[in-house]
Amino acid sequence: MSTVGPVKRLALIGVGLIGGSWVLGLRRAGLVSTVVGCGRSMANLDTARERGIIDDATTDPREAVRGADLVVVAVPLGAVGPVLATVRDDLAPDAVITDVGSAKASVLADAAEALGEHSARFVPGHPIAGNEKSGAAAAFPELFDNRRVILTPEDSTDTVAVERVAGLWEAVGASVARMSAAHHDDVLAATSHLPHMLAYSLVDTLSRWSDRDEVFAYAAGGFRDFTRIASSDPEMWRDICLANRDALVVAMDRYMADLSELREQVRAGDAAAIENLFRHARETRERFMATLES
Amino acid sequence: MSTVGPVKRLALIGVGLIGGSWVLGLRRAGLVSTVVGCGRSMANLDTARERGIIDDATTDPREAVRGADLVVVAVPLGAVGPVLATVRDDLAPDAVITDVGSAKASVLADAAEALGEHSARFVPGHPIAGNEKSGAAAAFPELFDNRRVILTPEDSTDTVAVERVAGLWEAVGASVARMSAAHHDDVLAATSHLPHMLAYSLVDTLSRWSDRDEVFAYAAGGFRDFTRIASSDPEMWRDICLANRDALVVAMDRYMADLSELREQVRAGDAAAIENLFRHARETRERFMATLES
Ligand SMILES: NC(=O)c1ccc[n+]([C@@H]2O[C@H](COP(=O)([O-])OP(=O)(O)OC[C@H]3O[C@@H](n4cnc5c(N)ncnc54)[C@H](OP(=O)(O)O)[C@@H]3O)[C@@H](O)[C@H]2O)c1
Numbered sequence: 001m002s003t004v005g006p007v008k009r010l011a012l013i014g015v016g017l018i019g020g021s022w023v024l025g026l027r028r029a030g031l032v033s034t035v036v037g038c039g040r041s042m043a044n045l046d047t048a049r050e051r052g053i054i055d056d057a058t059t060d061p062r063e064a065v066r067g068a069d070l071v072v073v074a075v076p077l078g079a080v081g082p083v084l085a086t087v088r089d090d091l092a093p094d095a096v097i098t099d100v101g102s103a104k105a106s107v108l109a110d111a112a113e114a115l116g117e118h119s120a121r122f123v124p125g126h127p128i129a130g131n132e133k134s135g136a137a138a139a140f141p142e143l144f145d146n147r148r149v150i151l152t153p154e155d156s157t158d159t160v161a162v163e164r165v166a167g168l169w170e171a172v173g174a175s176v177a178r179m180s181a182a183h184h185d186d187v188l189a190a191t192s193h194l195p196h197m198l199a200y201s202l203v204d205t206l207s208r209w210s211d212r213d214e215v216f217a218y219a220a221g222g223f224r225d226f227t228r229i230a231s232s233d234p235e236m237w238r239d240i241c242l243a244n245r246d247a248l249v250v251a252m253d254r255y256m257a258d259l260s261e262l263r264e265q266v267r268a269g270d271a272a273a274i275e276n277l278f279r280h281a282r283e284t285r286e287r288f289m290a291t292l293e294s
Numbered sequence: 295m296s297t298v299g300p301v302k303r304l305a306l307i308g309v310g311l312i313g314g315s316w317v318l319g320l321r322r323a324g325l326v327s328t329v330v331g332c333g334r335s336m337a338n339l340d341t342a343r344e345r346g347i348i349d350d351a352t353t354d355p356r357e358a359v360r361g362a363d364l365v366v367v368a369v370p371l372g373a374v375g376p377v378l379a380t381v382r383d384d385l386a387p388d389a390v391i392t393d394v395g396s397a398k399a400s401v402l403a404d405a406a407e408a409l410g411e412h413s414a415r416f417v418p419g420h421p422i423a424g425n426e427k428s429g430a431a432a433a434f435p436e437l438f439d440n441r442r443v444i445l446t447p448e449d450s451t452d453t454v455a456v457e458r459v460a461g462l463w464e465a466v467g468a469s470v471a472r473m474s475a476a477h478h479d480d481v482l483a484a485t486s487h488l489p490h491m492l493a494y495s496l497v498d499t500l501s502r503w504s505d506r507d508e509v510f511a512y513a514a515g516g517f518r519d520f521t522r523i524a525s526s527d528p529e530m531w532r533d534i535c536l537a538n539r540d541a542l543v544v545a546m547d548r549y550m551a552d553l554s555e556l557r558e559q560v561r562a563g564d565a566a567a568i569e570n571l572f573r574h575a576r577e578t579r580e581r582f583m584a585t586l587e588s
């Protein structure tokens with residue numbers, strides 16, 4: 001873990017699960033003095049203040065960033081570009097700006113367009129942690145313990161800014177990896193965005209079943225776990241779909257080709273092919289689980 | 295809960311998660327004297343004996359059922375027909391026979407063919423409980439606490455036999471519902487069999503990804519939960535696919551139509567349609583979770 005100096009004034013635009021948890025972790029590590037929270041509604045900001053996440057609250061992003069040495073943008077992806085454009089002229093000349101969005105190529109494009117000369121100090125980030133809850137009430141400081149954070153800086157990104165953001169993630173228990181935005185978007189389409197589509201679609205399909213109430217009445221524990229991610233925030237996930245559209249469509253197409261093949265094997269009663277697929281999937285998953293636990 | 299007399303001699307063919315847990319629950323309730331366990335391998339039966347699930351062990355189903363007043367068949371679905379045909383001539387004249395298979399029309403057909411005059415005392419059952427583990431080592435007596443069991447007797451099924459099986463499920467904490475086998479198979483295709491196909495397929499798709507190791511390395515908690523059911527027993531699930539093939543193919547087709555529609559909305563960047571689907575799915579799931587908790 002690199003040594004990292006404290007943040008004097010942190011502007012948090014979007015005081016929700018992710019931004020709120022990062023700040024709580026930084027407070028636990030003694031790494032932040034003052035936090036100004038910004039959101040659209042005072043209700044959530046009041047909760048954040050009561051929970052000790054933020055010191056000051058405002059609904060004006062420009063006011064929030066003034067004098068801040070670190071600006072964290074933790075809003076749904078569709079709001080990142082507009083927020084950056086709004087605050088640009090109020091940023092301190094050496095402010096480090098970072099985000100937590102679940103897709104990265106779109107955020108880099110937004111930052112390049114919105115931030116002008118500040119874009120060299122914009123460090124795109126994505127913590128691989130979270131759950132289906134939202135808002136300041138859901139934040140907790142342990143969220144990033146032993147989790148990964150991916151940073152996707154460009155060659156032109158200020159290395160001091162990158163180191164600073166990396167250090168602040170490590171300080172809350174995360175390990176930091178770097179990769180290109182395009183690669184990040186491909187990997188996350190597979191492991192996160194695609195499963196969310198599958199879960200949302202499953203619940204939607206079942207809600208259209210003719211005997212739907214009975215269908216849900218006989219759903220067991222496996223179903224509950226399987227669809228938990230379908231309780232995720234619709235606005236956030238709409239924005240992820242739009243931001244990572246190309247990679248997500250590729251992932252959905254590959255998946256549907258695979259599922260059609262299995263459907264055909266089931267229809268044909270091809271016992272060996274079906275068992276093969278199940279066995280291979282189980283082995284793959286268990287190998288993966290073992291690496292996680294080791 | 296109906297009052298129910300104890301089982302004198304219970305023959306358990308297939309001493310695994312489901313059969314073993316039912317017996318442990320019956321022992322906890324003081325409702326069984328002697329249990330004879332039958333399986334293909336002595337290793338699992340030894341475990342079952344050490345864990346106090348069974349008193350005697352045999353690999354011969356005919357020996358197992360002799361003198362038993364209750365015969366529980368808890369093997370993968372493909373083995374149900376062969377097991378019933380094997381034991382038929384050794385069944386006591388008033389033995390009640392039941393199974394726990396995850397599909398029911400196929401089991402009814404198997405029983406009609408294999409059991410002859412005994413088929414009137416065959417009570418098809420399916421506990422809506424379980425997990426991805428297998429074998430006697432995985433059994434535990436609380437598995438059915440507050441869970442549902444579906445019985446699918448026919449008009450010709452002996453009502454005393456049905457009452458007896460229902461009472462023995464209630465005695466281990468379950469609530470019992472009755473419906474037709476066809477209806478059971480349609481409902482379970484939707485809530486259980488389809489999600490298993492989706493999870494197996496997802497892991498399979500990702501295992502074919504070009505940067506597969508990295509894909510799995512960045513999978514988060516949501517992915518682990520989502521794919522937990524892909525660690526289920528391949529043989530058991532192969533048999534479920536074959537046994538409930540027609541209903542499962544219908545369910546997969548409906549699902550793929552729904553997923554294709556979402557894929558098209560993502561491709562087109564149709565923000566409103568995407569958000570609508572997510573919102574509707576989340577609301578449906580939360581309404582369903584609320585009924586479970588109440
Ligand atoms: N949840 C996860 O599992 C997860 C994981 C990794 C990354 N992420 C990413 O993290 C970001 C935030 O997600 P989250 O889960 O923390 O969401 P969240 O809990 O809903 O928090 C987002 C906050 O942003 C505020 N907000 C929304 N639009 C805004 C705008 N235009 N201007 C200012 N504030 C705005 C909201 O408050 P008001 O409604 O009061 O404005 C809300 O409290 C997203 O980009 C997401 O892709 C999420």
Ligand SMILES: NC(=O)c1ccc[n+]([C@@H]2O[C@H](COP(=O)([O-])OP(=O)(O)OC[C@H]3O[C@@H](n4cnc5c(N)ncnc54)[C@H](OP(=O)(O)O)[C@@H]3O)[C@@H](O)[C@H]2O)c1
Binds near residue numbers: 311332334377
């Ligand atoms: N797991 C679930 O979530 C769940 C839920 C509801 C219903 N079910 C149904 O319950 C049944 C059993 O599932 P389970 O989860 O209990 O499986 P399990 O733990 O694998 O137990 C099945 C047992 O049957 C034995 N067996 C397999 N083939 C046999 C044969 N031809 N003759 C005699 N014994 C045989 C196996 O032992 P040997 O290998 O030593 O023979 C094994 O211990 C299945 O029909 C399934 O559809 C399962």
